[in-house]
Amino acid sequence: MSATGYSLLEGFDGRFREYEITSVRMTDALPIMRWRNEQIDVLRQSAPLEPDEQLRYFREVVAPTFGMERPPMVILAYLLNGILIGYGGIVHLDWKAKRGEVSFLLNPERTEDKQSYGREMGVFLTLLKRLAFKQLELNRLTTEAYGNRTWHVQAIEANGFKQEGILRKHVCKGGEMVDAHLHGFLREDFKEDEF
Numbered sequence: 568m569s570a571t572g573y574s575l576l577e578g579f580d581g582r583f584r585e586y587e588i589t590s591v592r593m594t595d596a597l598p599i600m601r602w603r604n605e606q607i608d609v610l611r612q613s614a615p616l617e618p619d620e621q622l623r624y625f626r627e628v629v630a631p632t633f634g635m636e637r638p639p640m641v642i643l644a645y646l647l648n649g650i651l652i653g654y655g656g657i658v659h660l661d662w663k664a665k666r667g668e669v670s671f672l673l674n675p676e677r678t679e680d681k682q683s684y685g686r687e688m689g690v691f692l693t694l695l696k697r698l699a700f701k702q703l704e705l706n707r708l709t710t711e712a713y714g715n716r717t718w719h720v721q722a723i724e725a726n727g728f729k730q731e732g733i734l735r736k737h738v739c740k741g742g743e744m745v746d747a748h749l750h751g752f753l754r755e756d757f758k759e760d761e762f
Contacts, residue, residue, distance in 0.1 A: 573633050573641055579702045581643075581694050586687075588694045590633065591642040591654060596625040598674075599654050605675045608740045609716055637662040641698075642670075645691050652677055655691060657699060657708070665706035669695060685722040692726040700757045707753055713738060714746035728752045 572590020581588040591599075600621040603612055632638035639660055645653035655671035671691055678684050699705040710728060712720050724730065728750035737747035 573638070575636065575638070575641070575703065576698075579698060581698065583690055583694060585648045586690045586694070587646045587649075588643045588691065588698070589646065591625075591629065591644045591656075593622075593625055593630075595644050595651055595654060596621050598651055599672075602653075602672055602674055606672065606678075609713060609719070610672070641667075641703075643695075645673075647687075652687070653691065655695070657695065657703075657705075665704065667699065667705060667708060669708050669710045681718040684718060685725060688719070688722045689726050692723075692728075696752065696757050697759075700754045701759070705754065707751060709752075710748075710750045712748045712750070713740055714748060715740050715743070720748050723748075723750050726752075727756055 572592070576590060597618060600616045600618065603610060604615045607613075607615065629640075629642055632640060632642075637660070640656060640658040641660070642656040642658075643654060644651055645655060651674075653671065653673035655669065657667035658670045660667040669692070671688060673684065673687060677687060696708065699708055708728075709731075710723050712723055714720070714733075729752070730748060731751045732749040734747040734749065736744035738745055
């Protein structure tokens with residue numbers, strides 16, 4: 568993977584206090600794989616990932632997007648004092664429609680305290696909105712979250728995303744059919760001084 572990351576992040580300040588979002592790095596691949604495997608019931612992922620598969624995905628799918636003017640996704644490392652604590656980004660980017668879907672996952676150790684989770688997700692979302700609306704000039708961000716994590720849905724709404732629908736009993740998570748909550752955030756609702 569490129570040492571410089573996404574060229575479209577050039578000049579972007581993705582920092583707030585001790586937090587930062589930056590291009591994902593190859594060294595992030597295996598921690599992210601472990602976190603995804605440990606939290607499979609909150610993801611669209613259907614089977615555990617293997618190390619060689621994850622490294623290949625980073626090399627062959629993620630890395631080639633770094634130099635693209637309009638990549639299909641922007642995958643970011645989420646750092647606290649320079650240490651990886653999570654990752655996410657904007658996926659399913661539609662540059663013509665100026666929209667993308669938010670992706671977010673924290674180290675599972677950081678998900679136990681729901682109040683802290685909400686705060687850290689809030690910092691990530693605010694930095695991501697700054698990237699989406701100021702740097703990338705998108706018009707809309709969307710989310711899809713599952714009803715088996717009510718605190719996650721609450722954190723999305725606490726950060727200004729408006730509920731746009733519920734797909735009832737849409738996915739099977741933990742052996743149970745759960746709702747998918749759809750949210751959106753528009754550029755016109757973004758405030759530069761959100762922190």
